[in-house]
Amino acid sequence: MVSLQHFRVFSSFGYEIREIENSNLFYHTMKKKSLIIALFILLSINILSQETQTSVSSWRVGIELGTHSLTYDRLVPSQVRPAPRNNEYWEYNFRPKYTSNIWGNEVGVTYVSIKSEYQLTRNVCFASGIRFSFYNDKLEGNRYYFLWELPGDINTMNYLSVKSIEQSIYTLGLPVEFRFFPSKGDHVVRQYFLAGGMFNFATFTKTKVNMLNYSMIKYEEQVKKQLPRPNHFSSHLYAGVGLKIGRMNQPFVSVEVLFPMLSYKSSKISSFAEGGGVGLIGINAAFKVPISL
């Protein structure tokens, strides 16, 4: 039998699996926008600032919406029949359209969080809450379909022709963040820096198998059972720069650009992807309301 090690070695030359192209297109656009916003934030130090002496509430609650990229390495399940090495000219016709960049393959993560924030000092505040994140991944062959091996017996080998396997991954996690404001005054527009960590503790998946022959859809559950589950626990650390717009004793909004983001490399982020160790950039916006306790 073929050992897993052999398979992996070969897979790197054989079936190259495409990531979601439209997702990447979105995130390339998003990255450009994030850089522009980051530049704007850095240039806006103390612009429009007005010193105030009003007292500031220590507690705030807010809702946050954001997105960030996450690099990954493709893990081809052992059930995928490998393709020949791409070392002959005609095989280049089947090479996948690589959408990866120098950082590797990327998947875009979108999230929504509910967070509470506590003002530790005039410059520093601490925030935590709960975050719901989701992203999509897709396993596709470098041809129109690939063969997926079903369990057989000693004298039977069963394959299914599969066009793609799509997976949506949902995670629940705990963000922990510190924000540092260089200026002590509560300006209308106030720049800050942040450092934080994200700790996901539960992962749910929704998987769809696209068969080449639709009548084979009856095997969908069987294929799903063969797929390994992504890890429940995953984490990443990040730093960033943000801009608070509004006074802190009133509802205000903030915009943040997160860069860089570092994750634990070998965490399985989908049934067929492993975290690549670094996420390039993220962006989020939050609406926060001061509360008195």
Add this chain to the structure above:
Amino acid sequence: MKIRYFIIAILVVNVAITLNGCKSYVAFPPIEETIFIPDEYYQQLPIYSEKGYNTFGAMFERYYFVVNRNVTPLKMLYYNGNIEMTLSGIRKSDLYTYNDTTRAMSMTFSFPFEECRTYEELIKLHNTMIDLTADGSKVSITVGDESPQKLEITEGEFFVKRAQTLVIDERKTAIILSGTFYFKYKENGSFYVVRNGRFDMSVNNLYFNYIAP
């Protein structure tokens, strides 16, 4: 007049570019492809597999006899009470380079077996050990343009370890034959060895023929 020639020249160039872009290629169904995964210890040989990767390989003295994409790797026939299995590839001394010693080569194993009228019946070969020195068993080798050479086998086995029906989308597509072989033969007073032989082939009616007696 000049403009007309200019337009014609542009059209010719366009057609040439278009035709150049339409290079033809040979695309096989996935199950007919040769998938060469190097053996961990003998990198020039394919691993021993039972997946129908359409590969074979053996060490032939100081050479390797291995599958090659440009050569149809297998022909099988049932004729006159015998199964005849021909593995065709190349004989070479190094995996990555072609040199003066590289030759086309084929090896034919012939042995008595119960009747197989269709390729599906080859499943009967499962777990079959053939003693290549037994009566009726024959091995011949063809190198380059030379005529086939029937070998005088002094010791050897041809083992079909596993035979499987290959089913794709509930449709029987081929029979996978996987196994090993080795033998020693005598030629002009010298002994030669073929060892570490392994094969993993998908056989369907394109590669199997039954010849009625």
